[in-house]
Amino acid sequence: MQTVHPSWRLARSLCRTCRRSYSTQNHIPPLPPLSEWKTLFGSSATIVRDRVSVKSPETARSIVQSFVSGQSPAAGQGKIIVEAFPGPGALSRALLELPESHVKKLIILEDNEDYLNYLKPLEDADSRVKVVPLSGFDWDTYSHIEEAGLLNDVQTVPWESGLHPQLHFISHLQHTVKGEQLVAQLYRCIPDRSWLYKYGRVPMSFVLSEWVWDRIAGKPGTTKRCKLSVIAEGTAENKLSLGSGSLLPYDSHFHPSPARTAAGRPVGLRKPGHPMVTMNVVPHAEQIITKGMLDKWDYCLRRLFVLKSTPLKRAISSLAPGAQSLLKPIWDPSLPRDERVDINKPVRDFTLADWTILMRAFDEWPFAPEDLMISDAFTRQNAVRVVM
Known part of the structure; x- marks a missing residue:
């Protein structure tokens, strides 16, 4: 998918805006010198190698500006921010440079001891x-921070009353499949208003690899279109706040430095060194995926995207025995055009409207399977340690 990146003029303008908006607060403990990062946060350790962190203070200010200030859809006053995977805390420090009228509280979630050595002093300061x-x-x-x-x-702000004015979730995403798993689970919390969404329409902002963004923003008919694309489109407005053009070259903005091939290219798509972007997520006021329907959407998307290049009229039998009977109510020629689906289209060409029509028919089908075999350790009350 082709991404439109901010021009260098916009990036330079953002930096100028950041200098005007941020105060110079000398009480904030500094990050270590960049020359020491490789030693302090060695890239040989798996937990560091699988995570990319912002290292440039100027970059951190630009990112924070795009998340909580100016033209950001999530901009606001008196923010209570939950920040996950901060690394040593470049974004944390940029947030703390904002006055208390902008950032009222910053809750930092980090379990890596090397990073904690540079985060705990922020709490004291x-x-x-x-x-x-x-x-x-x-x-x-998340249960712990509530209980504490x-x-x-x-x-708690009613869903229909607009974007939550206080609460905001910000995170770097892990640079492995776990990062994609986490963001997918957070989208899945929106329709049933679980997790932080029980407080209202809470915005999220992410620093993530461009390949995950491409899957989130995958358009119908493209190779990037996937289950995650449909769930993301159906639950929220997803917009880049900084494109990869503003965050290149990688080594000037992020840690760790990538392993490279003999030709100088980063090793592996899901390894550090590939382009990064930042994005804002604002939940829709009206949800296409209604309460109680998430498991059914998840089931149908998972089954049908296995056959994403196959026309629906052939792929639909993968849902359950007798699922061919679903074709008539969604492709009845007597229906208005906007109420029927072209069953000759391959699954990955389906629009959100197409999926909505199909899911309505599946929900009304008396022979739909009862056991949808959804494994969702993140939202179940009896969850064990990890999200997925």
Whole structure:
């Protein structure tokens, strides 16, 4: 998928805006010198090798500006921010440079001891900070911050009343398949208003690899279109806040430095060194995936995208025995054009409207399977340690 990146003029303008918006607060403990990062946060350790962190303070300011200030759809005052996977805390420090009128509280989730050495001093230096030495990938972490009273001052805002004015989730995404798994699970919390969404329409912002963004934003008919694309489109408005053009070259903005081939290219698509982007996620006021329907959507998407190049009229039998009977109510010529689906289209060409029509028919089908075999360890109350 072709991504439109901000021009160099926009990137330069953002930097100028950041200099005007941020105060110089000398009480914030600094990051270590960049020359020491390889030693302090060695890329040989798996936990570091699988994670990309912003290392440039100027880059961190530009990213924070695109998340919470200016033209960001998630901009607001008195923010209570939950930040996951901060690394040593470049974004954390940029957030703390904003006045308390902008950032009221910063809850940092990090379980890596090397990174904690540079995060815990922030807690001592600024009363707005609470460092929680737990992983943002674990469901129990979010239960812990609630039980500890860290969200007691978060208002519960009715879904129809607009974007939540306080609460905001910000995270680097892990640079492995776990990063994609995590963001997929967070999207899946939106329709049933679980996780932080029980407080209202909470915005999310991410630093992520461009290949994950391409899957989130995959358009019908493209090779990037997938189950994640459909769920993301159906639950939220997803927009780049900074394209990869503003975050290149990689080595000037991020840690760790990538392993490279003899030709100088980064090794492996899911390894550090490939282009990075940042994005904002704003849940839709009206949800296409209604409460109680998530498992059915998940089941049908998972089954049908296995056959994504196959026309629906042939792929639909993968849903269950007798599923061919679903074709008539979604492709009846007597129906208005906008209420029927072209069953000759391959699955990956389906629009969100097509999926909505199919899911309505599946929901009304009396012979739909009852056991949808959905494994969702993140949202189940009896979850074990990890999200997926």
